[in-house]
Amino acid sequence: MTRNIRVERRGAVLEVTLDRPKANAIDMATSREMGETFLAFRDDPELRVAIVTAAGEKFFCPGWDLKAGEAADADYGPGGFAGLQELPRLNKPVIAAVNGICCGGGLELAMSADIILAADHATFALPEIRSGTVADAASVKLPKRIPYHIAMELLLTGRWFDTSEALGWGLINRAVPSADLMTQARAMADQLASGPPLVFAALKEIVREAEDMKFQDAMNRITRSQFETVERLYTSEDQKEGALAFAENRDPVWKGR
Template sequence: MTDPAGLVDYALDDHVATITYRRPDRLNAIDGAMRRDINAAFDRFRGDDDAWVAIVTGSGRAFCAGADLRSETGNPAGDFPGSFWERPTVNSFESGWEIFKPVIAAVNGYCLGYGLTLLTWCDFVIASERASFAFPEVTVGIPTIVGALRLPQRIGWHHAMELLLTGERIDAARAAEIGLAGRVVPHESLMDEARALAGRLTKAAPLAQRATKEMAVRGPAMGPVDAIRFGETMRRVAAATEDAAEGATAARERRAPVWRGR
């Protein structure tokens, strides 16, 4: 099922939602209109019980070239109600929406600024051999904020600071070398690789996956005792689901489980 949504497409097939940025004439740079469509797509994925995994990619030569500084359709970061100071901070998936379903980034080309910030919130990054990555903000006098918070946690301080403070671009091979990309594949097989990984992910129980991911996200910010107590509470919640009963039954009957996401 494909549902065109202006500048972003949302296609759902066999529990996998493919979110495709479609502004190729501007290298998928985000203007105000595209921001609204991106947020709508991720909001749909977040609330769609039939969508268990997402693949995010771009059309044309770019994954996402960052913010369109010449936007004529509103603020690329989003137009939100509030005063000059009291504005929402977590206002998109890039900035930290809580989505505990697995998300795969299939990076087909330029991945800059907002595009790279998105990657720091994805669980898997598969890069085309043509992909390149940068936080160019400092080269135009703008600080990187969310990327600066998350990138060091993902790839370590030295590699993160080199990207954040030089604004220089790296290729796909270097991204894989420093742990920014999980793997690099031939350009023509990028989406096949992403779909194959998504297919592997849908074989696991979706609610157990989400509880596990939430534990991985929240746990490091807690003390060890609080983290384990939180995790054991999550385990009890997950154990009460229909999927947990199905998993136990399937194991006894020596068959593949049929997950329902409830």
């Protein structure tokens, strides 16, 4: 346990719980703790999937702690704000389990995950405009995730929206009863943890790097194994195991090598 987050290993799954009463706002120390935690997750070969969530049922995270009196442009630690959104080479799946109010940098944290599950009472907003600041990461990410005009409305007005809107736009994967949130998040994490880690790594690198590439340029890099993770995959024991298991009509045994 660290000061502001709780970290639990459950087999190949790492659960990171933001626990900073009253609202789980993130100050500099918390951001650095989260960064060190996700950096360790990235580099631990025994860990395959992470879940990020928060304590309580009211707040997931309101983002930056404005009451901490710290400069907003100081050192957030590894991975940038909240440890995820700028962490390089994070080639493992991350699930956000949003348990309540999710706004500002908290929504940016959730969007840094690969899959977002939300309690059905969760609410969302990007209210930075009301305090004269810019939701910087959301300004980059949101128009790529949901329709442009909806993203701009949310950024320009800072208005609140609920899980039904978020689900309708495809911003979250699933809205579930609060009591079932962690059960479903853990079930999904276990499913991913049993999957092929080298394939997941290749998928994450391709999606990340190809975002700003022309289609053919990205395809050329894939077919020429110019992505490090793709090259590793196609020369791995797991690739041979996958083909053999398919031929033998059995479940493959993934070793991550």
